[in-house]
Amino acid sequence: xxxxxxxRVLVIDDMxxxxxxxxKILAPAQAQSVELDAMEAALFGETAxxxxxxxxxxxxxxxEEGLARLIAAMDAQRPFALAFVxxxxxxxxxxxxxxxxxxxxxxKLQVVVxxxxxxxxxxxxxxxxxxxxxxxxxxxxxxNIEVQQMANTLLTKWDMTERASMQMHELEHQVDQRxxxxxxxxEALQREIDERKQLEGQLVQSEKLASLGQLAAGVAHEIxxxxxxxxxxxGALDGYFQQLLEILDAYQVAxxxxxxxxAAQLQQLRExxxxxxxxxxxxxxxRESKDGxxxxxxIVKDLKDFSRVDSQLEWQWADLQxxxxxxxxxxxxxxxxxxxxxxxxxxxxxxxxxxxxxxxxVMNLVVNAAQAMGSxxxxxxxxxxxxxxxxxxxxxxxxxxxxxxxxQKIFDPFFTTKPVGQGTGLGLSLSYGIVKKHGGEITVxxxxxxxTTFRVELPLRQTRPAA
Numbered sequence: 200x201x202x203x204x205x206x207r208v209l210v211i212d213d214m215x216x217x218x219x220x221x222x223k224i225l226a227p228a229q230a231q232s233v234e235l236d237a238m239e240a241a242l243f244g245e246t247a248x249x250x251x252x253x254x255x256x257x258x259x260x261x262x263e264e265g266l267a268r269l270i271a272a273m274d275a276q277r278p279f280a281l282a283f284v285x286x287x288x289x290x291x292x293x294x295x296x297x298x299x300x301x302x303x304x305x306x307k308l309q310v311v312v313x314x315x316x317x318x319x320x321x322x323x324x325x326x327x328x329x330x331x332x333x334x335x336x337x338x339x340x341x342x343n344i345e346v347q348q349m350a351n352t353l354l355t356k357w358d359m360t361e362r363a364s365m366q367m368h369e370l371e372h373q374v375d376q377r378x379x380x381x382x383x384x385x386e387a388l389q390r391e392i393d394e395r396k397q398l399e400g401q402l403v404q405s406e407k408l409a410s411l412g413q414l415a416a417g418v419a420h421e422i423x424x425x426x427x428x429x430x431x432x433x434g435a436l437d438g439y440f441q442q443l444l445e446i447l448d449a450y451q452v453a454x455x456x457x458x459x460x461x462a463a464q465l466q467q468l469r470e471x472x473x474x475x476x477x478x479x480x481x482x483x484x485x486r487e488s489k490d491g492x493x494x495x496x497x498i499v500k501d502l503k504d505f506s507r508v509d510s511q512l513e514w515q516w517a518d519l520q521x522x523x524x525x526x527x528x529x530x531x532x533x534x535x536x537x538x539x540x541x542x543x544x545x546x547x548x549x550x551x552x553x554x555x556x557x558x559x560x561v562m563n564l565v566v567n568a569a570q571a572m573g574s575x576x577x578x579x580x581x582x583x584x585x586x587x588x589x590x591x592x593x594x595x596x597x598x599x600x601x602x603x604x605x606x607q608k609i610f611d612p613f614f615t616t617k618p619v620g621q622g623t624g625l626g627l628s629l630s631y632g633i634v635k636k637h638g639g640e641i642t643v644x645x646x647x648x649x650x651t652t653f654r655v656e657l658p659l660r661q662t663r664p665a666a
Contacts, residue, residue, distance in 0.1 A: 204358055205280040207255045207272070208350060211265035211297060212285035212313065218258045221283065224343045225254035225350060254350060262292030266300050269308070278305060280357035281350060283337070286314035298328055307360060309353040312336045422495070430492045437485045444478070497528070514661045517554040519590060520544050520583055526561045527581075530569075537569045538577045538596070545584040551661045552637055560630040560641075564594040564653045567627070571598030571651060588659050589639075595652040601645040609643065638663070 210221045257272075257279075259265035265282070272278055282301060286294035298310055310333060312324070321336060328334060335349065454465050469475075527540060534540060550557075568579045582593040601609065610631040634641040638658050645651040 205278070205361070206253070206354060207257070207277065207279045207281075208354075209257050209259065209265060209268060209279040209282040211259045211262060211282060213260055213288040213290065214285070215260070217285065217313070221346070222256060224346050226256045227253070254354075261288060261290060262294075262297030262300065265297060266304065269301055269304055273305060279308060281309045281311070281353050283311045283313050286312055295324060295327055298334075302328070302333075307357065308333070309357050310334050311349060311353070313339060313341070426492055426496050430489065433485055433489050433492065437482075440481055440485065447474075447478070514551045514665050515554055516549040517552055517557070519547055519550055519557065519592065522554055522558045523561055523581060523583070523592070526558050526565065530562055530565055533566055534569050534579070537572045538579045541578060541580045543580060543582040545582075547583055547585055547590055548659060550590050550657055550659055552657060553633075553665060556633045557637075557657070560633050560655060561592065561594070563627065563630045564655075568594055568596035568598065568651070571596055571600075573599055585659075589656050590659055591657070592655045593652055595650065597650040600647040600649055601643070601651055602647060606643065606645055610641075637661070
C-alpha cells in the first residue's frame with residue numbers, strides 16, 4: 200500500500216516536554232537519523248534502512264489553541280489527519296471537551312488520548328464521545344515504536360477513509376448522472392408515446408373524415424338527382440296549377456249563364472270540395488315544398504363543404520367563413536337548445552389550408568362551447584379577422600369557464616373533464632395538432648363564471664408541404 204498523502208499530526212498537551220518527545224519520535228532531524236543508520240550499517244554490516252517519510256507535526260498547549268490550529272488548517276485546505284490529545288490539562292478545556300470541539304469542526308479527525316490517569320473511565324469516555332471507531336488510548340509513559348505504529352496506522356486509516364469518501368462521492372455523482380440520463384430518456388420516451396397516440400388519434404379522425412366525405416359524395420349523388428326532378432316537378436306543378444286557375448276562372452264566368460238549378464249544383468259541389476280553401480292552400484304547399492327541397496339541397500352542400508376529403512393532402516385555397524357557416528349548419532341540432540349564435544365576420548381573403556381539417560377544428564370548438572353552457576341558454580360568438588399575413592378565428596362563449604389548473608392541460612391528449620364514456624379527450628388535442636400542422640397557433644383565455652375564448656391563427660399562405 201502506498202504511503203498516506205496526509206502526514207499532518209496535531210499534538211495538544213500542556214507539557215512542553217511531551218511535545219519534545221513527540222517531535223523526536225515523529226519528526227526527528229533527518230540528517231541525524233541518516234547518520235545513525237549509516238554508522239549502524241558500518242558497525243554491524245547491515246544494509247542501510249530506507250529513509251522513512253516524516254510526520255508533519257504541529258503543537259498546541261491547550262484545547263482552545265488546538266481548536267484554533269485545526270480551524271486554520273482546514274481553512275488553508277491542509278487538514279490534520281491525527282491528533283494526540285492529553286486528557287488532563289488544568290488550564291482550560293480537559294481532553295474530553297477538547298475532542299468534542301475538534302470533532303464538531305472535523306468529524307474525520309483520528310484521535311489518540313494520551314493519559315497517565317484520567318477523571319473518566321474508558322467506557323465513560325467512549326459513551327460521552329460516541330466514537331468507538333475514531334478514538335484510541337495511549338498510556339503514559341509511552342513507547343516510541345508504539346507511537347510510530349499507532350500514527351502510521353491511523354494516518355493510513357484516514358487516507359483510506361478519504362479515498363473511500365471521494366470514490367463514494369464520485370459514485371454518487373455517476374449515479375446522479377445516470378439517473379438524470381434515465382429520467383431524460385424516460386421523458387423522451389413518454390413524449391414519443393404521447394406524440395404517437397396523438398398521431399394515431401389524428402389518423403383515426405382523418406379516416407373518419409375521409410369516410411364522411413365519401414358518404415357525403417354518395418349522398419350527394421343519390422339525393423341530388425331525386426331532389427333535382429322533385430324540384431323540377433314542383434316547378435311544373437306550379438305552372439300547371441296556374442293554368443288550372445285560369446280554367447276555373449273561366450268556368451266561374453260560364454256558370455253565371457246556366458240555369459238556377461245547374462248553378463246551385465255547381466255551388467254545392469264547390470262548397471263540398473272547399474274549392475276556395477284549395478285555391479288558397481295549394482300555392483302555399485307548393486311554395487313550402489320548394490323551400491324544403493332547397494333546404495335539403497343546402498344541407499347536402501354543407502355536408503360536402505364540411506367534410507371535403509383532402510385525400511392528396513395538398514393545400515387548397517378556401518373561404519374560411521363559408522366553412523364556418525357549413526360547420527354551424529352541421530352542428531345546428533347541438534346548438535339550437537343551448538345557445539344563440541352571433542356572427543361577427545370581417546372581410547377575409549381565401550386562406551391556403553386543408554379545409555376539412557379547419558372545419559373539424561371549428562366544430563370541436565363550437566361543440567365544446569355549447570357543452571360549456573349551464574342550465575340557462577347562452578351565447579356563442581364567432582369572429583374572424585385578418586392581421587398582416589395571418590387570418591384568425593375566435594369562438595367565444597359565456598359559459599361556465601375553465602379553472603386555471605385545468606387550463607394548462609386542455610390540449611393534452613386524452614385529458615377530459617367530461618364523465619367516463621362522454622368524451623375521449625382528443626378533440627382539443629387533435630385541434631392543436633391540426634393548427635400546428637398549418638403553422639398556426641391556438642390559444643385560450645378563460646375566466647370561471649364568465650366564459651371562454653379560443654383563438655385560432657393561420658398563415659394566409661403555406662410555405663411547406665401539407666404531408
